[in-house]
Structures are given as C-alpha cells and as structure tokens.
Amino acid sequence: MLHSSIFRLAICFILIVTLGAAAERSAYAYHTSADLAETAMTSQEWDAILQRDAEAEARTESPVLKPASSPVFYKVRSGDTLYRISRSFGIPVQTLLAVNGINDPGSLQAGQQLQIPSEQAGLELPGGQEGIIRQVLTSTLTAYTAGVESTGKKPSHPEYGITYSGSKAEEGRTIAVDPTVIPMGSTVFIDGIGIRKAEDIGSAIRGSRIDLFMDDVKQAREFGVKKNVKVYVLEGKA
The missing domain is CATH 2.40.40.10 (RlpA-like domain)
Structure with a gap:
C-alpha cells in the first residue's frame, strides 16, 4: 500500500514537472516571437529613416543657386592695418589675405582697394550694387x-x-x-x-x-x- 502511494506521488510529480516545462517553453516561444516582431518593425522604421536621409542628401547635392552678391571693396586709408580692417568688418585676417591674394600683411598702401567677402561680413548694399567703402x-x-x-x-x-x-x-x-x-x-x-x-x-x-x-x-x-x-x-x- 505504501509503495503504491509513493508510486502515485512520483507519477504526479513527473506530470507537474513536464507540464511546467512545456508551459515555460510555450511562454519563452511567445516572448521570443514578440521580440522578433518588434525587431522587424524597428528595422522597417530604420529603413524608412535611411531612405528619407538619402532623399534629403540627394536634394542637398543639387542646391538652388542664389545670385552672387555684388562685390564690395574697402579703400585703404593712411594708417590702416589688416587687423584693424578685419575688426571693422568682423572677418578674420586670414580671410582678407586669401581673398585678396596678399602674401605680405605689411604691404598695404593708402588708396589700395581690398575686396570684402560681403556674406561673411553680413554686408549687402541696397539693390546688390557694387560699392567702395572708404x-x-x-x-x-x-x-x-x-x-x-x-x-x-x-x-x-x-x-x-x-x-x-x-x-x-x-x-x-x-x-x-x-x-x-x-x-x-x-x-x-x-x-x-x-x-x-x-x-x-x-x-x-x-x-x-x-x-x-x-x-x-x-x-x-x-x-x-x-x-x-x-x-x-x-x-x-x-
């Protein structure tokens, strides 16, 4: 009688363990499927973002050209230095050197005309007219x-x-x-x-x-x- 009871308890324990493992596998399979679905959906969204970025880049590669600003020049005064002129217009000395092809900063002469990159200086004369600033x-x-x-x-x-x-x-x-x-x-x-x-x-x-x-x-x-x-x-x- 005692052996019979122990046998039945063993059978019940085996059944409980088996059913629990099956349930766990089922639950694991369910969550794994959900994670995969979420990953797939995120990839689709990412592809859409990449596509939009590619289209934006393509548009950037062919910008609409704006009319070039008319040149603005500064007429060097006696006592002027490139540093003083650069500060007056708010642009770097190196920019003035490069735009005007100046190799020697100390070679300025009164009456010399320097081209000022008007866009960098934030200076645009009315009507886009060409001007000489003295x-x-x-x-x-x-x-x-x-x-x-x-x-x-x-x-x-x-x-x-x-x-x-x-x-x-x-x-x-x-x-x-x-x-x-x-x-x-x-x-x-x-x-x-x-x-x-x-x-x-x-x-x-x-x-x-x-x-x-x-x-x-x-x-x-x-x-x-x-x-x-x-x-x-x-x-x-x-």
Missing part, C-alpha cells in the same frame, strides 16, 4: 525734425527745412553729421537703415554720432537713441 564707423543714431523742437525754426522762418548744405531736408535721405568725421555730401550706408546722404550738421552732433531727419515729431521721438550701429561711408556722392 570708412567704417560705429555710431550712435538719433532723429530730428525741421521744427522748433529740433532746429528752433518755425514754418514761417525763411530757412525752415533747409539743411546746412543748402538742400531741402528729406526723410529717407538727409542726415546730420559731424563734418570733421563724415564730410558733407558723403553717401553712407547705415546698418538696418539704408543709404543716406550727409547734408546737415547740428550743435549736438559730434564725433561719429548721426542724426536722421524725419518729418514727424512723434516718429522722431519714438526712434530714440540707438547705439553701436555700423555705418559705412561710401566712395563718391549720391
């Missing part, structure tokens, strides 16, 4: 009008709205300057403003400061004071 300044900008608040003159005054150079002040063209820094009649390109002409002076306009003429008093006041603005004095007159 002076670069860092200026403070303000604005003025023809009225009493700026000139002390009323509309009835015979010289109301008339500039120091004798022309009638015009918004979008006239600026007041210190003629010892920017000669009368000079054409200047003001960064963020555009082309202007030095036609006027003012008692408060000294050094590199520039006063922009405006028709409207409110607009002139709202313009306020703008500091550290790059100004390029161009060769010739407007």
Whole structure:
C-alpha cells in the first residue's frame, strides 16, 4: 500500500514537472516571437529613416543657386592695418589675405582697394550694387525734425527745412553729421537703415554720432537713441 502511494506521488510529480516545462517553453516561444516582431518593425522604421536621409542628401547635392552678391571693396586709408580692417568688418585676417591674394600683411598702401567677402561680413548694399567703402564707423543714431523742437525754426522762418548744405531736408535721405568725421555730401550706408546722404550738421552732433531727419515729431521721438550701429561711408556722392 505504501509503495503504491509513493508510486502515485512520483507519477504526479513527473506530470507537474513536464507540464511546467512545456508551459515555460510555450511562454519563452511567445516572448521570443514578440521580440522578433518588434525587431522587424524597428528595422522597417530604420529603413524608412535611411531612405528619407538619402532623399534629403540627394536634394542637398543639387542646391538652388542664389545670385552672387555684388562685390564690395574697402579703400585703404593712411594708417590702416589688416587687423584693424578685419575688426571693422568682423572677418578674420586670414580671410582678407586669401581673398585678396596678399602674401605680405605689411604691404598695404593708402588708396589700395581690398575686396570684402560681403556674406561673411553680413554686408549687402541696397539693390546688390557694387560699392567702395572708404570708412567704417560705429555710431550712435538719433532723429530730428525741421521744427522748433529740433532746429528752433518755425514754418514761417525763411530757412525752415533747409539743411546746412543748402538742400531741402528729406526723410529717407538727409542726415546730420559731424563734418570733421563724415564730410558733407558723403553717401553712407547705415546698418538696418539704408543709404543716406550727409547734408546737415547740428550743435549736438559730434564725433561719429548721426542724426536722421524725419518729418514727424512723434516718429522722431519714438526712434530714440540707438547705439553701436555700423555705418559705412561710401566712395563718391549720391
């Protein structure tokens, strides 16, 4: 009787172990299949990403060509150095040397024209016109009008709205300057403003400061004071 009970227990134990192993194999097979399915799906996504990258690269290899910027030149002044010029335009000295084929940095001469890579300097003259720059300044900008608040003159005054150079002040063209820094009649390109002409002076306009003429008093006041603005004095007159 005892042997019979032990035999039955042994049979039950064998069955439990067998069924457990089968269940474990089934579960293992299930998880393995799921992992394979996930791996296959990830590979498909990766292939799609590679395909998109290849298409993007193909588009990059044939870019749409932009019109080349018109050349900009700087006319060397007495006392100029390549280091000073490079700082004025914010470009490396090595770039100036390479673009202009200069082997000896100390060979600069007054009146010599250096080509400035306008894209690197962030400089583009209006209309893409070719320009020769003879002076670069860092200026403070303000604005003025023809009225009493700026000139002390009323509309009835015979010289109301008339500039120091004798022309009638015009918004979008006239600026007041210190003629010892920017000669009368000079054409200047003001960064963020555009082309202007030095036609006027003012008692408060000294050094590199520039006063922009405006028709409207409110607009002139709202313009306020703008500091550290790059100004390029161009060769010739407007």
